[in-house]
Amino acid sequence: MTERVDQGERIPFRHSIQLKFALTYIVIIAAVLILLNTYPVLVSQDLVFRSKANMLHSQASVIANTIAQTEKLSAETVRGYIEPLDYMGQYRVLVTDQFGLILYDSDDLRATEGRYAMLSEVVAALRGYDVAASEYREAAFHSRAAVPVIYRDLTIGCVYIYEYDTEQAQLLLDIQQNLRSISLVVCVVVLLMSIVFSKALTRRIAALLGAIRRVREGEYSHRVDIRGRDELSQLAGEFNQLTDRLQTTEEVRRRFVSDASHELKTPLASIRLLTDSILQTEGMDLDTAREFVSDIGEEAERLTRISEKLLTLTRMDSAVQVEEVPVDVRAVLEKVEHMLTPLADESGIQVETELEKGCMVLATEDDLYQIAFNLMENAVKYNVPGGQVMVALRGIGDLVILTVEDTGVGIPEEDLPKIFDRFYRVDKARSRAAGGTGLGLSIVKDTARQHGGAVTVRRREGGGTCFEVAFPRWYPEGGELPCSDD
Incomplete structure (x- = not known):
């Protein structure tokens, strides 16, 4: 034994x-x-x-x-x-x-x-x-x-x-x-x-x-000190780097749990307050009750959006393998534009698109839809009345570049490195009013990285923000697939 x-x-x-x-x-x-x-x-x-x-x-x-x-x-x-x-x-x-x-x-x-x-x-x-x-x-x-x-x-x-x-x-x-x-x-x-x-x-x-x-x-803050230049000292160095990453991951996890709890607590508290108001108010007229119920529905929808995005982030964090297929990015962007047209018309926002044909990437249609929808929805929601949203798709060398620009108030320079952090919002009051969760840009970044892409952001000259997503371009076997308007 x-x-x-x-x-x-x-x-x-x-x-x-x-x-x-x-x-x-x-x-x-x-x-x-x-x-x-x-x-x-x-x-x-x-x-x-x-x-x-x-x-x-x-x-x-x-x-x-x-x-x-x-x-x-x-x-x-x-x-x-x-x-x-x-x-x-x-x-x-x-x-x-x-x-x-x-x-x-x-x-x-x-x-x-x-x-x-x-x-x-x-x-x-x-x-x-x-x-x-x-x-x-x-x-x-x-x-x-x-x-x-x-x-x-x-x-x-x-x-x-x-x-x-x-x-x-x-x-x-x-x-x-x-x-x-x-x-x-x-x-x-x-x-x-x-x-x-x-x-x-x-x-x-x-x-x-x-x-x-x-x-x-x-x-996780513990470090080991082994001096020398042999394999054990190298192992100690690798161990310290591993604990650094573990400590960072643990801090991110705790912050994420704290932020998620806070975000979920707000709509739950609103629902509780509204239901208590309905139950404690005798002889409430029908219009007031209907207004309270409508507010409860809005908070429930907000809870649903937060839950769905949290599930999306959890799926990406668990590194679940997805089957990638060649996807026409132009077709995806046209669907997103069609879905956001009512919201843009309601806010008086003009959406302009310049989409090249034949721009194919290896991904899933749902993931590309989510990236485009989050970027374009933010460009509409956080724009000024009567503003513009410019969406461009073009192929440059071995890359497919998606650009989404808006004419809104823009993002302060000091906030640009943080906007992809989970639950981070530049203007929390305005974001909540617009129904934002602070998770959309995190999903965009993680989803793009999962398919070999990268996201960058910069302030736009004349006001507004410009997001740019780059993907490796997919070519069919035996030849090149040009990106052109023909």
Whole structure:
């Protein structure tokens, strides 16, 4: 079964990343130390083996060449040749005849003269082969060499040399012991350093983890300070930027909820006041009651408009994917113009349009209708009596540009950057009187951005405001679609 750790629970040390880092360092160093304790020793042994085998072979060859001066070997002649060479005490030297009978043995204590040498090296040498070998066992080097004694191309005997060396073996043991001592010290140092380094690393990770938990609890203003130029410091920077955005989003959300509550509370309060007036006034005449009911209907319509626009903004905030299709912007603008004609006529506003044909964008007809309707309705509502609204549609390069201008009082320069904020209104009293919610331009901006477009606003020379919406132009496959009046 897999053991799970709750998000707020302290992680056990056996599962901590600190232990994993420390074990990683220790395993790597342990592997290096094992290699350090084996490879040099093996190389040293190999060098000693080769040097001793070569040396004994050379000595045996010298002795063999020295005694190979007579046709038949005897104990007296062999002793007479060997003893002046002064090998006594360094090696054990055996000399045999062609049958393997020992004629000379430098180790007098063994008393092997007159016996047959039952050694594999001697047998190989009597067959004409040179033999040399060395091995390490029982804390000593055991080295041997055997060469044939040849007289006029005939093997008349062999020379066998054996060496038992404990001095070089002890030297090798000392090297091993020194390496082990050094390895032990290195292990202790590595263990301490791995604990320190892993703790320093995990401390930074723990700081990030603690910051994440604090932000999870709603403390969006918390920031983590991790210095350096490595990946953890970059991660900390990304975390701080994320919390910045979360804090901004949370502030926008709270302001949005507050503004929405305030906007909804106003018509609700009006409806409550009007209904209380109807209920508390006895003998109210029919015309007054009808007027109150009409006012209630207007406030209800205002609530409906606010709710619909809030739903529209919620849909865009949730990034719901919509199926985009090629849409003729001119046809959409003509529908909007037809719908707003009664409102414009009522206010004495003249709507002028200059719409090019063939201007296609990839979007939805409802979204384009909403953009155009909001901009053109505002241009009519917030105009002066007898004013004008100019709507233009044209294609410029790879863009389709929609321009809506009015001859109204305009927007103060300091308010231009804020007019796309939700529930922001330049003149709150006039906006409410005109039925505005402060959400239309926010919907325009978000809807245009959802389809790859952008909205800009500027004051118009001579008074009024100019809104401009730019969309990427759509071309059919295999050719261009010109924007012209033809």
